[in-house]
Amino acid sequence: EMQLVQSGAEVRKTGDSLKISCEAAGYNFNNYWFGWVRQVPGKGLEWMGIIYPGDSDTRYSPSFAGQVTISVDKSVKTVYLQWSSLKASDAAVYYCARHSNLAAVDDAFELWGQGTVVTVSS
Amino acid sequence: QSALTQPASVSGSPGQSITISCTGTTSDVGNYNLVSWYQQHPGKAPKLILFRGNDRPSGVSNRFSGSKSGNTASLTISGLQGEDDADYYCSSYAGSGISVFGTGTKVTVL
Numbered sequence: 001e002m003q004l005v006q007s008g009a010e011v012r013k014t015g016d017s018l019k020i021s022c023e024a025a026g027y028n029f030n031n032y033w034f035g036w037v038r039q040v041p042g043k044g045l046e047w048m049g050i051i052y053p054g055d056s057d058t059r060y061s062p063s064f065a066g067q068v069t070i071s072v073d074k075s076v077k078t079v080y081l082q083w084s085s086l087k088a089s090d091a092a093v094y095y096c097a098r099h100s101n102l103a104a105v106d107d108a109f110e111l112w113g114q115g116t117v118v119t120v121s122s
Numbered sequence: 123q124s125a126l127t128q129p130a131s132v133s134g135s136p137g138q139s140i141t142i143s144c145t146g147t148t149s150d151v152g153n154y155n156l157v158s159w160y161q162q163h164p165g166k167a168p169k170l171i172l173f174r175g176n177d178r179p180s181g182v183s184n185r186f187s188g189s190k191s192g193n194t195a196s197l198t199i200s201g202l203q204g205e206d207d208a209d210y211y212c213s214s215y216a217g218s219g220i221s222v223f224g225t226g227t228k229v230t231v232l
Contacts, residue, residue: 037168044125044226045160045168045211050219059219062123095167100179106215108158108173115167
């Protein structure tokens with residue numbers, strides 16, 4: 001059974017770059033879509049984007065396109081979320097998640113990581 | 123994509139049924155039978171409880187059911203229990219590989 005293990009909490013300053021990770025333990029990594037979800041403290045869930053490890057096809061919410069980069073390294077079964085220049089408004093918990101069904105781009109997130117807290121100070 | 127609209131809060135007594143609405147547009151909820159629902163307890167990751175409208179993942183109680191009419195999807199929780207006290211989010215596919223979440227609903231079991 002697959003598990004998603006995210007990297008630990010990060011504290012950065014505005015303008016810093018950052019890359020957080022989500023390692024998948026289990027099989028069939030290449031054949032599921034993986035995504036990222038943001039949750040600002042006390043607020044709701046925001047769908048950021050998804051990536052398909054098989055061919056690195058990536059889709060972004062218009063709200064996050066150009067603001068973050070989602071990438072994958074199949075050799076270590078890990079997906080990444082990165083920022084080139086953090087803003088205070090990027091402070092949030094970030095969850096990685098995997099779609100329910102093989103190769104289904106229009107699917108729900110069935111498997112979730114534990115979340116990574118990103119703190120941004122000025 | 124704008125967030126789908128949910129009521130901020132819904133409450134009910136143990137044993138009762140409650141329904142949470144999720145209103146979108148003809149570009150998302152109204153155009154696809156691909157609404158999913160998530161339950162989130164404080165400090166925890168969300169948990170998928172319904173997908174593709176009314177399908178339940180293995181292990182999810184059949185007290186959770188879903189429906190849709192036009193641009194509005196609904197989640198019904200029957201036989202409300204204390205453990206149902208949580209936040210609930212809908213999500214809909216919106217085309218081109220993109221999905222959108224709802225604004226979230228706080229369910230309080232009285």
